[in-house]
Amino acid sequence: MDDEPDVCRIGRLVLTHLGYDIVIVHDGEAAIREFQNARSAGQPFAAALLDLTIRGGMGGIEALQHLQSIDPSFKAVASSGFSDGGNKRNYADHGFTAIVPKPYEIATMAAALSQVVG
Numbered sequence: 001m002d003d004e005p006d007v008c009r010i011g012r013l014v015l016t017h018l019g020y021d022i023v024i025v026h027d028g029e030a031a032i033r034e035f036q037n038a039r040s041a042g043q044p045f046a047a048a049l050l051d052l053t054i055r056g057g058m059g060g061i062e063a064l065q066h067l068q069s070i071d072p073s074f075k076a077v078a079s080s081g082f083s084d085g086g087n088k089r090n091y092a093d094h095g096f097t098a099i100v101p102k103p104y105e106i107a108t109m110a111a112a113l114s115q116v117v118g
Contacts, residue, residue, distance in 0.1 A: 001027065028058025035074075044071075047074075076096050098111075
């Protein structure tokens with residue numbers, strides 16, 4: 001989940017290179033909707049990569065709260081382009097298992113997702 005088209009494009013390239021099937025959304029409401037649709041179809045998401053800050057929409061922290069209210073064991077990776085935000089420093093306090101900084105790097109993304117989905 002990210003509100004910036006270029007970040008989504010790079011994220012798609014990195015994640016598909018790593019072998020993941022992905023769904024891209026641009027805000028928390030869409031993430032929750034796609035999460036529920038996937039569960040209803042019997043193909044639940046293994047994890048989510050959620051941008052902490054979405055301009056004009058629900059960000060990753062609030063979205064993860066909703067996702068974990070549906071499935072308390074659901075895991076997510078926080079994503080942030082801000083270097084000094086308190087939420088980034090305390091990502092685990094908000095329920096995230098890992099964090100990846102922007103711009104994305106393949107090795108960093110692979111390590112974070114390995115931590116989350118094995």
